[in-house]
Amino acid sequence: MFKKMFKKKEEVTDVSIHAPVNGILISLEDVPDPVFSQKMMGNGIAVKPTDGVIVALVEGKVIQVFPTKHAIGIKAVNGAEILIHIGLDTVNLEGEGFIAHVQEGNSIKVGDKLITFDLDIISEKTKSILTPVIITNTDDMEVIRLSEIKKVTAAQDEILFVSK
Secondary structure: OHHHHHOOOOOOOEEEEEOOOOEEEEOHHHOOOHHHHOOOOOEEEEEEEOOOEEEOOOOEEEEEEOOOOOEEEEEEOOOOEEEEEOOEOHHHHOOOOEEEOOOOOOEEOOOOEEEEEOHHHHHHHOOEOOEEEEEOOHHHOOEEEEOOOOEEOOOOOEEEEEEO
8 A cells, every 4th residue: 555655756758749839830940030040049849820829738837937928938747848939029029919827837738728929919010920949958858859740730739759
């Protein structure tokens, strides 16, 4: 009876990262911002959103919601730290058009609504709607495999596979 209570929990090493939004996958190298295209923040992929709903792409915990709500940091169960950055230069909107549905410390499951945003405002007032998904601790991960799919459905299609 007590063996089950004190049994060491198995460590999760592999995580499938799903699309955080419906859209079209774009290579990180094709993002028109050198911080992302030159992988200064880490490896990943980008999505050109077709709607304005960002959902959880892994099981994990919200580790940061930017005050302007244009980006969110998530820690997956295997320790991968993921940044979802909605659009480019969207920090300049100072929160206009964004609504956060979670806060730091929240546990999340794939498909949970994280942030909603007005695609029209971002299209009109920023450089790009492209949404980079970055593994910010790329150096701690052994394998990062990018998806070959082009059109993705949020919370359903795998866009990255990360192994610790």
